[in-house]
Amino acid sequence: MLEEIQKLNKDSLLPLRHSAEHVLHLAMQELYPSLKKVMGPAIETGFYFDFDLDESITPEDFAKVEKRMQEIIDANLPIKKHEVSMEEAREIFADNQYKLDWLDEIKERGEDITLYSIGKEGDEHYDLDLCSGPHVKHTEDIKAFKLLSVAGAYYKGDENKKMLQRIYGTAFENKEDLQKHLEMLEEANKRNHRKIGKELELFMMHETSPGSPYWLPKGMVILNELINYWRVEHAKRGYKETSTPLINKKELFETSGHWDYYKDDMFVCDMGDDDIYGVKPMNCPNAMIIFGSKPRSYRELPLRLSDADTLHRHEKSGALNGLLRVSSFRQDDSHNFITTEQIKEEYAQIFDIANQFYSVFNMDFKYRLGTRPEKYLGDIEAWDYAEKELHEILTETVGKDGYSVEEGDGAFYGPKVDIIMKDVLGRDWQMGTIQLDFQLPERFDLAYIDKDGSKKRPVVVHRVIYGSLERFIGILIEHFAGAFPVWLAPVQAVIIPITDGQLDYASSLKEKLSEEEIRVEINDKDESMQAKIRDAQMQKIPYMFIVGGREEKADEVSVRLRSEEDLGAKPIDEVIEKIKDIRLTKSLNLW
Numbered sequence: 001m002l003e004e005i006q007k008l009n010k011d012s013l014l015p016l017r018h019s020a021e022h023v024l025h026l027a028m029q030e031l032y033p034s035l036k037k038v039m040g041p042a043i044e045t046g047f048y049f050d051f052d053l054d055e056s057i058t059p060e061d062f063a064k065v066e067k068r069m070q071e072i073i074d075a076n077l078p079i080k081k082h083e084v085s086m087e088e089a090r091e092i093f094a095d096n097q098y099k100l101d102w103l104d105e106i107k108e109r110g111e112d113i114t115l116y117s118i119g120k121e122g123d124e125h126y127d128l129d130l131c132s133g134p135h136v137k138h139t140e141d142i143k144a145f146k147l148l149s150v151a152g153a154y155y156k157g158d159e160n161k162k163m164l165q166r167i168y169g170t171a172f173e174n175k176e177d178l179q180k181h182l183e184m185l186e187e188a189n190k191r192n193h194r195k196i197g198k199e200l201e202l203f204m205m206h207e208t209s210p211g212s213p214y215w216l217p218k219g220m221v222i223l224n225e226l227i228n229y230w231r232v233e234h235a236k237r238g239y240k241e242t243s244t245p246l247i248n249k250k251e252l253f254e255t256s257g258h259w260d261y262y263k264d265d266m267f268v269c270d271m272g273d274d275d276i277y278g279v280k281p282m283n284c285p286n287a288m289i290i291f292g293s294k295p296r297s298y299r300e301l302p303l304r305l306s307d308a309d310t311l312h313r314h315e316k317s318g319a320l321n322g323l324l325r326v327s328s329f330r331q332d333d334s335h336n337f338i339t340t341e342q343i344k345e346e347y348a349q350i351f352d353i354a355n356q357f358y359s360v361f362n363m364d365f366k367y368r369l370g371t372r373p374e375k376y377l378g379d380i381e382a383w384d385y386a387e388k389e390l391h392e393i394l395t396e397t398v399g400k401d402g403y404s405v406e407e408g409d410g411a412f413y414g415p416k417v418d419i420i421m422k423d424v425l426g427r428d429w430q431m432g433t434i435q436l437d438f439q440l441p442e443r444f445d446l447a448y449i450d451k452d453g454s455k456k457r458p459v460v461v462h463r464v465i466y467g468s469l470e471r472f473i474g475i476l477i478e479h480f481a482g483a484f485p486v487w488l489a490p491v492q493a494v495i496i497p498i499t500d501g502q503l504d505y506a507s508s509l510k511e512k513l514s515e516e517e518i519r520v521e522i523n524d525k526d527e528s529m530q531a532k533i534r535d536a537q538m539q540k541i542p543y544m545f546i547v548g549g550r551e552e553k554a555d556e557v558s559v560r561l562r563s564e565e566d567l568g569a570k571p572i573d574e575v576i577e578k579i580k581d582i583r584l585t586k587s588l589n590l591w
């Protein structure tokens with residue numbers, strides 16, 4: 001969250017969007033006088049406004065609201081900042097409990113109270129709201145805006161509190177930028193992973209376990225393929241896979257520090273009699289247990305203990321978002337125990353892995369180095385040394401300008417390198433992260449015996465390349481719009497017999513293809529061939545094998561691709577060899 005806010009503060013569109021949100025709530029207040037304002041921040045893609053109103057707002061109301069907003073903008077009213085005392089503020093917002101709550105929070109944090117006004121009191125349009133800014137100077141500076149959607153949102157994201165209404169909108173410096181953004185949204189909507197996930201029967205959710213995906217058979221194929229790839233490629237590079245308990249006594253999390261800092265985000269099982277367990281929110285503590293379970297020598301380092309166990313984090317229901325923000329997930333995790341001298345070499349190897357993995361999906365990515373934050377643990381020399389090493393290896397890998405630096409964005413226990421991926425729509429996603437940690441080995445009192453017989457503390461690298469597999473698959477679904485590369489496609493081929501006369505031939509083909517581990521189905525539904533082709537295209541199945549009497553006689557299939565290309569009749573052995581080759585090389589091509 002902190003990271004999101006920091007990024008936002010650097011966004012030059014922030015004042016504009018914040019101001020557009022003020023114009024929205026002023027317009028809403030004028031149109032619905034009984035409305036109670038709650039809050040309205042700018043977000044990365046625009047802004048939203050939460051309000052309490054008995055009447056339900058629908059997108060049909062947007063035209064009316066946008067018209068009123070435009071009137072306020074055209075009036076070119078000044079937007080001004082005011083500082084007031086707590087007493088004055090409480091008087092101004094006396095009839096709005098939400099603002100009074102907010103004032104209590106400001107008081108608790110010891111912050112100053114700032115208000116922003118639009119227009120002058122007594123004018124046709126006038127508003128005064130609690131806000132810390134920043135804003136543009138006049139309403140006319142808002143050159144292009146649009147309301148996008150309306151949804152329910154719990155007060156403070158807490159499902160035990162009142163359900164409010166939330167309008168989302170966006171604003172840009174000019175009409176062209178807005179238009180481009182709206183087109184991107186339309187495309188993103190078509191690619192929405194929740195929609196495609198349902199159409200292709202990849203995963204589902206159920207209210208008995210909010211935020212925890214059920215992987216359906218077809219989605220499970222994708223998950224397993226990704227994990228297999230991870231497993232094989234990491235084994236080649238000396239990674240050793242482990243699996244550890246999902247539930248540990250709370251004492252483990254006290255040692256790791258999670259109990260103090262992270263308990264509210266954990267699922268906790270209280271078995272009575274002081275017998276309290278936590279469901280692991282991350283793999284690190286158990287990896288430390290394995291390292292510390294026997295004496296270690298410098299010869300064992302780097303020791304790379306990988307695992308893909310399921311993790312659980314208790315997210316507020318308002319924060320959940322399909323596969324992109326979940327309560328239960330797996331990571332392609334590893335904890336690499338190294339010596340300080342091995343930092344550079346270890347990162348070089350991990351960058352090499354990242355490069356390979358992202359190339360496979362044809363995804364652009366860049367690295368972002370997060371350096372020492374204000375509050376940090378450990379000694380400053382170790383930090384300086386590690387940061388210098390990371391700068392060097394990043395420069396060697398991607399060049400001096402090939403990565404960005406986020407000063408103070410490192411974890412409190414060590415600097416980190418994040419992997420920022422750009423998808424096909426140009427959206428940035430933070431995926432993998434490679435974090436150095438001086439602290440956990442300290443907390444678990446880990447040691448290895450060095451060459452000279454002395455006891456030394458290892459450094460640990462926490463690293464994920466996909467990040468959360470659930471989230472990664474959500475992004476893959478949108479990136480490929482459900483048309484996965486052959487190696488990931490849940491069903492790789494469908495056999496379409498032209499008449500029932502070819503059913504036996506179709507079955508023997510299916511057997512032959514399955515023998516080669518090609519995922520294949522027969523469509524023997526009582527439908528026309530055209531309908532079956534359409535069906536396969538909707539399901540984004542890479543290959544359709546159409547078989548009639550002629551194909552049967554020649555031991556051939558007529559190949560159609562999901563790209564609608566018709567390749568004509570081909571010998572079945574040639575087809576099998578082709579698919580095997582495409583699968584092996586993880587090619588994005590179909591032929």
Ligand SMILES: [Zn+2]
Pocket residue numbers: 018019022116131132133134135
């Ligand atoms: Zn504001």
Ligand SMILES: [Zn+2]
Pocket residue numbers: 282283284335462463
């Ligand atoms: Zn970790």
